[in-house]
Amino acid sequence: MRALCWHAPRDVRWEQVxxxxxxxxxxxxxxxxxxxICGSDLHLYGGNIPTMKAGDVLGxxxxxxxxxxxxxxxxxxIGDRVVVPFPIACGACxxxxxxxxxxxxxxNPNAEMAEALYGFSGAGxxxxxxxxxxxxxxxxxxxxxxxxxxxxxxxxxALSNDQVLFLSDILPTAYMAAENCGIRPGDTVAVWxxxxxxxxxMACARVLGAERVxxxxxxxxxxxxxxSQAKAETIDYEQTPDVVEELKQRTGGRGPDACVDxxxxxxxxxxxxxxxxxxxxxxxxxxxxxxxxxxALQACRKGGTVSIPGVYGGVLDKVPFGAAFAKxxxxxxxxxxxxxxxxxxxxxxxxxxxxxxxxxxxxxxMSRGPEAYRVxxxxxxxxxxxxxxxxx
Amino acid sequence: xxxxxxxxxxxxxxxxPHGPVSPLRRLVTRRATRPDPFAHPxxxxxTAALLAxxxxxxxxxxxxxxxxxxxxxxxxxxxxxxxxxxxxxVARPAIELYRIWRDxxxxxxxxxxxxxVVPLNETRSRWTARGPGGITIEWEAEIVTDQPGQLIAWRxxxxxxxxxxxxxxxxxxxxRGTEIAVQLHYAPPAGQLGAAVATVFxxxxxRQVREDLRRFKQMMETGEMADAGFTASGRSx
Numbered sequence: 001m002r003a004l005c006w007h008a009p010r011d012v013r014w015e016q017v018x019x020x021x022x023x024x025x026x027x028x029x030x031x032x033x034x035x036x037i038c039g040s041d042l043h044l045y046g047g048n049i050p051t052m053k054a055g056d057v058l059g060x061x062x063x064x065x066x067x068x069x070x071x072x073x074x075x076x077x078i079g080d081r082v083v084v085p086f087p088i089a090c091g092a093c094x095x096x097x098x099x100x101x102x103x104x105x106x107x108n109p110n111a112e113m114a115e116a117l118y119g120f121s122g123a124g125x126x127x128x129x130x131x132x133x134x135x136x137x138x139x140x141x142x143x144x145x146x147x148x149x150x151x152x153x154x155x156x157x158a159l160s161n162d163q164v165l166f167l168s169d170i171l172p173t174a175y176m177a178a179e180n181c182g183i184r185p186g187d188t189v190a191v192w193x194x195x196x197x198x199x200x201x202m203a204c205a206r207v208l209g210a211e212r213v214x215x216x217x218x219x220x221x222x223x224x225x226x227x228s229q230a231k232a233e234t235i236d237y238e239q240t241p242d243v244v245e246e247l248k249q250r251t252g253g254r255g256p257d258a259c260v261d262x263x264x265x266x267x268x269x270x271x272x273x274x275x276x277x278x279x280x281x282x283x284x285x286x287x288x289x290x291x292x293x294x295x296a297l298q299a300c301r302k303g304g305t306v307s308i309p310g311v312y313g314g315v316l317d318k319v320p321f322g323a324a325f326a327k328x329x330x331x332x333x334x335x336x337x338x339x340x341x342x343x344x345x346x347x348x349x350x351x352x353x354x355x356x357x358x359x360x361x362x363x364x365x366m367s368r369g370p371e372a373y374r375v376x377x378x379x380x381x382x383x384x385x386x387x388x389x390x391x392x
Numbered sequence: 393x394x395x396x397x398x399x400x401x402x403x404x405x406x407x408x409p410h411g412p413v414s415p416l417r418r419l420v421t422r423r424a425t426r427p428d429p430f431a432h433p434x435x436x437x438x439t440a441a442l443l444a445x446x447x448x449x450x451x452x453x454x455x456x457x458x459x460x461x462x463x464x465x466x467x468x469x470x471x472x473x474x475x476x477x478x479x480x481x482v483a484r485p486a487i488e489l490y491r492i493w494r495d496x497x498x499x500x501x502x503x504x505x506x507x508x509v510v511p512l513n514e515t516r517s518r519w520t521a522r523g524p525g526g527i528t529i530e531w532e533a534e535i536v537t538d539q540p541g542q543l544i545a546w547r548x549x550x551x552x553x554x555x556x557x558x559x560x561x562x563x564x565x566x567x568r569g570t571e572i573a574v575q576l577h578y579a580p581p582a583g584q585l586g587a588a589v590a591t592v593f594x595x596x597x598x599r600q601v602r603e604d605l606r607r608f609k610q611m612m613e614t615g616e617m618a619d620a621g622f623t624a625s626g627r628s629x
Contacts, residue, residue: 020621021621023619023621024616024617024619025615025616026614026616072615072616090610090613090614091614092483092613092614093483093613093614094483094568097483105609105613106610106613106614106618107618108618109619109620110620111606112599112602112603112606124618124620133618133620134620135620135621136621144621146618146619147614
């Protein structure tokens, strides 16, 4: 089969690799019908996540058709159209039973590596470095899906690929980010980053009853989408560099009730601390650039919540923890427990209450993947979300 | 500390004819007491000996009535040779975990260095492990304590490597499964074989036990072992 393979930072190739096969009884093989490039794939593209190896198959947002099932998979049959959650979860360990499937105890074969880095290991993920298990990803013609009796969700024929593809990651991620805000009537939610997850978080915050949503970014096309599709007010941080003060003034001096960092480790900014981060990052003195997190902690109202769907990988410098403590903030974060949101969100899509397709700006053949990575990384061509078709 | 003396005395006894302080043994002891958390061990399985899981010192001290409970033992307490203590929680009932472990033939399913364990009678068994470079290591072990659902302790009685170990099963709070505590003692053999053993052992032993326990947990909780399978880079890790 062919797949998009990582070879080095900024070097992704569309190439021939061996077909996957069933290795364990609970495996299934999925023929991919649609896949997407995630903002977090850009962390891999840029070389910001360790333990990638040349030839690794990328991709963790995918859906397709079941073409083979192992002897232990009773709930799926060949021909089923499924969306696959990006974390791999066994369904049986303490964490899975608590609904915390991205923290599964049993799905990361390289747990040892993650334990050395983080103390404990989370779930294995598709196509997201050897630290997260080294599983071949979904930007490919076929994927082996472990614990297929737990993960894949059969989707109704009436819904298009575009409507359901994002159930694999960004829609549940956005929903969990909004849910983590603990939104109450009257609340204002500020969202840093109007990329696909940020935009969908704004939309989900609305669904969950936020009174006002404020989106912060610098790309005009994305800010327009925030306004038109998520009914958000916006702040262009290049025009309004003091985002914290601006948010305070827009909220009657209180600050947003909840702040969402939908940017993560590779934040850009124009302030002094952002330049300091860039310098340190380039000198390899720090692993992450937490400019957005600093602003969110500073801007959030007393007793408020900072929700962090943006990915962090390592050690953060000069994070105003004193502000978080002094204001009694609640911090919520982590990889998304996709499994527990799949079916409820599918119901919302079916009912027409949530339509995630508005983030799609590019539908390309997967063979043009290497170029898609470059365009998406540069946010060129007003790109927000790439959906790739392996058959085209 | 009294316990340490007791442990050393026991091991000295168990080490038998090779004597307690051969240069090789010193080498292994030194390595063992300098854990390198960032070692990137290609843990090949000489943990063989190791996984002959058995607390020689522990068994002996129990016999003398001066035992500890096998849990939360202070770190840094070491007898001569190598000792590894690891615990892990498995979301299955203690008796179920005990039964798999007590069926010694099944140990190679999750202890990757073991080739086979063949029961000879109720308490005796013959263990075969793979070492580096195709070396095979063999020993005979006996179960010295067997409390269904709670404890299995064993030690080697003859063969290539002196070793002893125990595994305890304790119910975790609020139906969160069973806490397993494994304790191993290993005394490296002398000569060429010992050198081969020590090469792998000094750095890899503790990691090997962690990985074995993790595989046991995967097997008991999910019925299979996590496997990334093929990656284009040709390695799954």
